[in-house]
Amino acid sequence: MLIIGIAGGTGCGKTTVVNKIINELPEGEVGVISQDSYYKDTSHLNYDERIKINFDHPRSIDFELLVEHLKALKINTPVNQPVYSFVKHNRTGDTVLTHPRKVMIVEGILIFTNPELREMFDIKLFVHADTDERLIRRLKRDISERGRDLDEVLSRYQMTLKPMHDQFIEPMKEYADMIIPNNKHNTVAIDIVRSIITQKL
């Protein structure tokens, strides 16, 4: 199994890049695990307590479960990926049965911060988009898809997102094998990654 890690700040385009990579590959050959599915369970908290969580800090992620799942997939065992709700700030209780594939892509803002997980990646990619571009994209996406409003996005940005990005995410570029510039849609980089995957299939 080839395991590819794709990191980068919120709104840089990780999900978009992954979808473009897999869209033109044979179905069933490449699997995806999203770090977002592994936000810790917050059922013990009420909604007002949940919205105060710093979701840009590594401690908000259940890395133990993520590593356990990736190890299971490596030995050909399917896993139940949790489903996460950005509206409720919690896991929904549903899971998605995820089968092992020849190539597994793991994507998420903080995936290179955990040494055990980082060591599991055969290839590490970092998607870069400028800070202002990412904020604009995040605003539009969170308002249209994640049940947020302007104030929510901007206050989260100032209070936690930006400081955590500077402290934990940007320094992870150091570990990347390749940085994908994504201020504009980058078809060349996507073709390169797709051809690396195709060689493995």
Ligand SMILES: Nc1ncnc2c1ncn2[C@@H]1O[C@H](COP(=O)(O)OP(=O)(O)O)[C@@H](O)[C@H]1O
């Ligand atoms: N290169 C790009 N140019 C313009 N918009 C983009 C680009 N890449 C992604 N987007 C848009 O930005 C938003 C965030 O992208 P997404 O892939 O969800 O980012 P991430 O997974 O890194 O948070 C989405 O609405 C997506 O359509």
Ligand SMILES: Nc1ccn([C@@H]2O[C@H](COP(=O)(O)O)[C@@H](O)[C@H]2O)c(=O)n1
């Ligand atoms: N309940 C939550 C959980 C996470 N976030 C934000 O999601 C961002 C990471 O996801 P991307 O798809 O954008 O990479 C991260 O910056 C968290 O602030 C949230 O808003 N609410």
